[in-house]
Amino acid sequence: xxxxxxxxxxxxxxxxxxxxxxxxxxxxxxxxxxxxxxxxxxxxxxxxxxxxxxxxxxxxxxxxxxxxxxxxxxxxxxxxxxxxxxxxxxxxxxxxxxxxxxxxxxxxxxxxxxxxxxxxxxxxxxxxxxxxxxxxxxxxxxxxxxxxxxxxxxxxxxxxxxxxxxxxxxxxxxxxxxxxxxxxxxxxxxxxxxxxxxxxxxxxxxxxxxxxxxxxxxxxxxxxxxxxxxxxxxxxxxxxxxxxxxxxxxxxxxxxxxxxxxxxxxxxxxxxxxxxxxxxxxxxxxxxxxxxxxxxxxxxxxxxxxxxxxxxxxxxxxxxxxxxxxxxxxxxxxxxxxxxxxxxxxxxxxxxxxxxxxxxxxxxxxxxxxxxxxxxxxxxxxxxxxxxxxxxxxxxxxxxxxxxxxxxxxxxxxxxxxxxxxxxxxxxxxxxxxxxxxxxxxxxxxxxxx
Amino acid sequence: xxxxxxxxxxxxxxxxxxxxxxxxxxxxxxxxxxxxxxxxxxxxxxxxxxxxxxxxxxxxxxxxxxxxxxxxxxxxxxxxxxxxxxxxxxxxxxxxxxxxxxxxxxxxxxxxxxxxxxxxxxxxxxxxxxxxxxxxxxxxxxxxxxxxxxxxxxxxxxxxxxxxxxxxxxxxxxxxxxxxxxxxxxxx
Amino acid sequence: xxxxxxxxxxxxxxxxxxxxxxxxxxxxxxxxxxxxxxxxxxxxxxxxxxxxxxxxxxxxxxxxxxxxxxxxxxxxxxxxxxxxxxxxxxxxxxxxxxxxxxxxxxxxxxxxxxxxxxxxxxxxxxxxxxxxxxxxxxxxxxxxxxxxxxxxxxxxxxxxxxxxxxxxxxxxxxxxxxxxxxxxxxxxxxxxxxxxxxxxxxxxxxxxxxxxxxxxxxxxxxxxxxxxxxxxxxxxxxxxxxxxxxxxxxxxxxxxxxxxxxxxxxxxxxxxxxxxxxxxxxxxxxxxxxxxxxxxxxxxxxxxxxxxxxxxxxxxxx
Numbered sequence: 001x002x003x004x005x006x007x008x009x010x011x012x013x014x015x016x017x018x019x020x021x022x023x024x025x026x027x028x029x030x031x032x033x034x035x036x037x038x039x040x041x042x043x044x045x046x047x048x049x050x051x052x053x054x055x056x057x058x059x060x061x062x063x064x065x066x067x068x069x070x071x072x073x074x075x076x077x078x079x080x081x082x083x084x085x086x087x088x089x090x091x092x093x094x095x096x097x098x099x100x101x102x103x104x105x106x107x108x109x110x111x112x113x114x115x116x117x118x119x120x121x122x123x124x125x126x127x128x129x130x131x132x133x134x135x136x137x138x139x140x141x142x143x144x145x146x147x148x149x150x151x152x153x154x155x156x157x158x159x160x161x162x163x164x165x166x167x168x169x170x171x172x173x174x175x176x177x178x179x180x181x182x183x184x185x186x187x188x189x190x191x192x193x194x195x196x197x198x199x200x201x202x203x204x205x206x207x208x209x210x211x212x213x214x215x216x217x218x219x220x221x222x223x224x225x226x227x228x229x230x231x232x233x234x235x236x237x238x239x240x241x242x243x244x245x246x247x248x249x250x251x252x253x254x255x256x257x258x259x260x261x262x263x264x265x266x267x268x269x270x271x272x273x274x275x276x277x278x279x280x281x282x283x284x285x286x287x288x289x290x291x292x293x294x295x296x297x298x299x300x301x302x303x304x305x306x307x308x309x310x311x312x313x314x315x316x317x318x319x320x321x322x323x324x325x326x327x328x329x330x331x332x333x334x335x336x337x338x339x340x341x342x343x344x345x346x347x348x349x350x351x352x353x354x355x356x357x358x359x360x361x362x363x364x365x366x367x368x369x370x371x372x373x374x375x376x377x378x379x380x381x382x383x384x385x386x387x388x389x390x391x392x393x394x395x396x397x398x399x400x401x402x403x404x405x406x407x408x409x410x411x412x413x414x415x416x417x418x419x420x421x422x423x424x425x426x427x428x429x430x431x432x433x434x435x436x437x438x439x440x441x442x443x444x445x446x447x448x449x450x
Numbered sequence: 451x452x453x454x455x456x457x458x459x460x461x462x463x464x465x466x467x468x469x470x471x472x473x474x475x476x477x478x479x480x481x482x483x484x485x486x487x488x489x490x491x492x493x494x495x496x497x498x499x500x501x502x503x504x505x506x507x508x509x510x511x512x513x514x515x516x517x518x519x520x521x522x523x524x525x526x527x528x529x530x531x532x533x534x535x536x537x538x539x540x541x542x543x544x545x546x547x548x549x550x551x552x553x554x555x556x557x558x559x560x561x562x563x564x565x566x567x568x569x570x571x572x573x574x575x576x577x578x579x580x581x582x583x584x585x586x587x588x589x590x591x592x593x594x595x596x597x598x599x600x601x602x603x604x605x606x607x608x609x610x611x612x613x614x615x616x617x618x619x620x621x622x623x624x625x626x627x628x629x630x631x632x633x634x635x636x637x638x
Numbered sequence: 639x640x641x642x643x644x645x646x647x648x649x650x651x652x653x654x655x656x657x658x659x660x661x662x663x664x665x666x667x668x669x670x671x672x673x674x675x676x677x678x679x680x681x682x683x684x685x686x687x688x689x690x691x692x693x694x695x696x697x698x699x700x701x702x703x704x705x706x707x708x709x710x711x712x713x714x715x716x717x718x719x720x721x722x723x724x725x726x727x728x729x730x731x732x733x734x735x736x737x738x739x740x741x742x743x744x745x746x747x748x749x750x751x752x753x754x755x756x757x758x759x760x761x762x763x764x765x766x767x768x769x770x771x772x773x774x775x776x777x778x779x780x781x782x783x784x785x786x787x788x789x790x791x792x793x794x795x796x797x798x799x800x801x802x803x804x805x806x807x808x809x810x811x812x813x814x815x816x817x818x819x820x821x822x823x824x825x826x827x828x829x830x831x832x833x834x835x836x837x838x839x840x841x842x843x844x845x846x847x848x849x850x851x852x853x854x855x856x857x858x859x860x861x862x863x864x865x866x867x868x869x870x871x872x873x874x875x876x877x878x879x880x881x882x883x884x885x886x887x888x889x890x891x892x893x894x895x896x897x898x899x900x901x902x903x904x905x906x907x908x909x910x911x912x913x914x915x916x917x918x919x920x921x922x923x924x925x926x927x928x929x930x931x932x933x934x935x936x937x938x939x940x941x942x943x944x945x946x947x948x949x950x951x952x953x954x955x956x
Contacts, residue, residue: 060827191632212621381821
């Protein structure tokens with residue numbers, strides 16, 4: 001295959017459109033806002049380090065709270081990397097190209113903060129090294145540590161390797177006067193010259209990693225579900241939990257990438273590259289994934305709900321009609337049913353409705369993890385009694401909210417700075433596609449619709 | 451220094467308390483009924499193992515005394531049935547059950563005990579025998595189990611995890627080597 | 639050994655921290671974080687290093703050394719090994735429990751827990767709507783197939799040869815997986831740094847060495863009072879119960895005692911239909927229950943203490 005030839009001058013429209021741009025006023029405001037949230041969360045964490053986990057509302061019964069549900073959320077979101085860059089690639093879906101890098105940076109940022117938030121949840125974070133010194137391979141936590149570390153590395157490679165030619169473009173276009181920037185890109189570009197051999201190598205790497213990342217992605221979420229499913233607790237003791245979590249993760253991740261894509265498309269005027277057709281396709285994919293998730297939800301709630309075993313029944317009652325019913329039904333309806341219905345219509349698959357629906361799915365996905373973690377813990381086999389009234393419920397404290405918000409802001413900040421530094425749509429892959437003969441469908445896709 | 455001092459203090463305290471205990475016990479036996487005695491012997495009748503206690507007072511058999519036979523255990527003494535009243539010969543006999551667990555050799559310590567009363571005071575005889583059932587502790591401590599220590603992880607689990615990790619990280623290392631190669635190609 | 643240990647004063651009593659842990663923590667550069675997380679309790683006093691008979695160096699808070707206690711046995715007790723040749727077992731006779739609460743207060747006292755906290759809970763249970771409610775004390779069941787031990791990522795909780803499920807609070811990372819894995823809610827967490835004991839209080843109550851220590855951010859639970867059992871003395875809850883609810887003993891000897899009566903374990907379970915709570919979970923608890931039939935006390939509901947409300951009843955699993 002001929003190596004891609006990228007013209008490094010003003011005549012190349014791709015460079016003008018896709019090269020990273022400085023933050024404008026709203027960009028700076030956005031970064032400032034995220035930084036403030038991160039700083040507040042950092043302050044809250046210092047308090048937690050000083051005073052212990054007593055600053056949270058977790059107690060002996062709700063011994064896991066929003067840190068854990070937020071962790072599960074991050075792991076779920078990170079699944080999108082494998083969806084777009086691997087599964088769609090292996091399925092030979094061509095329109096995915098402009099979305100690959102967006103989904104991969106979301107995956108890396110999310111899995112990174114999943115690891116951070118799990119350390120935040122530890123009672124003795126300074127003993128993290130015990131996991132390596134005294135690790136018991138029998139514990140699902142150790143499996144999670146292994147598989148998350150591996151997924152982080154593989155996702156990072158899957159982000160970094162296809163980035164090499166674009167880093168080289170940044171390096172070559174950076175004037176020698178900005179020394180640090182020049183050094184930064186030169187360092188990361190690994191002497192990329194765009195030779196045929198180099199292109200062969202990265203194509204090979206991308207193919208290998210795309211195959212490798214699929215079982216890993218299923219692995220992170222299945223193992224994370226086992227943190228719950230290996231216990232006896234009502235609502236967790238389910239052999240359905242692995243696929244249920246994976247299905248939910250695909251849905252949440254797909255919605256996540258749509259939401260981020262929409263914002264980037266509008267903010268950086270990428271309408272030429274990310275077309276309404278992309279939203280239409282992604283919306284159809286999201287409907288499919290939501291239907292799969294709906295199917296697993298029916299399994300997960302209908303089967304135990306049919307039997308109503310004692311403790312299971314109490315747990316389900318709290319979700320269906322009890323204390324958690326408003327949240328539960330909001331999440332199920334607005335995070336799953338409404339999106340499916342809206343996006344079944346062609347008008348519902350236009351960019352703005354898809355963006356709104358995706359936000360609903362992402363927010364719903366966050367609260368869904370809360371509903372998976374907390375109500376179960378409030379329904380142990382031996383009922384909670386003889387403890388202070390506050391131990392019967394769980395409402396996160398400001399420290400927990402602040403730390404959780406900071407982790408979410410941190411992940412967004414990573415994505416934001418990535419967009420600031422690197423082309424968020426792969427310039428070389430877009431060039432490659434434009435240089436190879438296209439099918440009718442693809443031609444339609446890239447016709448200027450502006 | 452502190453260490454030694456502490457041990458000396460402890461030793462002193464220990465021996466003091468032991469001394470006090472001994473003197474108390476001796477004086478109790480001395481003052482009340484030194485003449486009342488109980489002896490414990492073991493025998494066998496019709497292949498039934500029996501513990502026999504003889505209660506005497508001034509070397510004469512004592513009739514009508516309730517004797518309790520017990521087996522000494524970690525957290526208390528296990529009675530072998532109800533109390534047995536001594537007969538004309540001052541004898542009380544109890545069948546020894548065949549299923550009392552002993553130590554790993556079957557040793558048990560049998561007690562014959564007369565509760566505090568005006569006639570005899572408190573009497574106690576102790577004797578060991580190998581009549582118990584030898585017990586072996588079934589120890590699953592060193593088995594490879596899911597609840598075992600890190601070293602005792604089930605082999606299948608270890609093999610599975612190690613091979614998966616080796617496979618995936620092998621590929622990762624290969625990928626890194628490709629990056630090195632890309633770097634080298636660019637230099638040329 | 640490491641004299642830096644003085645700065646991390648996270649145990650109130652039997653301070654058997656291995657110097658290795660502290661040394662390695664400093665070596666790996668997390669000492670700073672440890673300082674940030676350390677408890678804000680006042681120091682109880684100097685640490686004294688003792689050489690135990692089996693050649694291990696143990697470090698003890700000087701206030702712990704009480705020459706009046708002939709506890710030379712204790713230094714021989716390996717926290718991770720248990721008493722050789724024993725398999726401890728407990729039987730709880732539900733027909734005798736009237737929620738007197740003495741087991742709880744004895745547990746709180748002997749483990750230096752705040753008054754409102756103990757490792758043993760007394761739960762109001764009801765097997766069915768028509769059945770009379772009863773009180774069910776629940777210590778740790780020290781299961782032979784322990785779900786908590788299975789899931790521990792660092793071996794901070796482990797099975798001892800004598801059947802006890804132990805905790806190493808200097809190993810625990812505070813992930814609380816064991817707490818959610820335990821179907822009996824036996825485990826509690828040391829959430830805060832406030833709870834402390836001064837030297838006078840500690841001297842009033844004789845220390846148990848080798849029991850669960852109190853380290854902020856780690857998990858604690860009933861430990862069957864290993865210091866007592868090593869000396870052939872009954873655990874404190876057993877001794878404290880005025881109604882002889884708890885029998886404790888050695889399964890190998892097949893004998894249990896509640897302090898007053900000593901009986902054959904197998905006979906007791908056979909005669910009174912002993913069962914284990916939620917037997918079908920397969921956790922193989924070492925704590926048996928005798929059903930609440932022929933009760934010694936009519937069931938009287940507890941007065942709800944001001945800090946506890948919403949007493950709910952629940953079906954038991956037998």
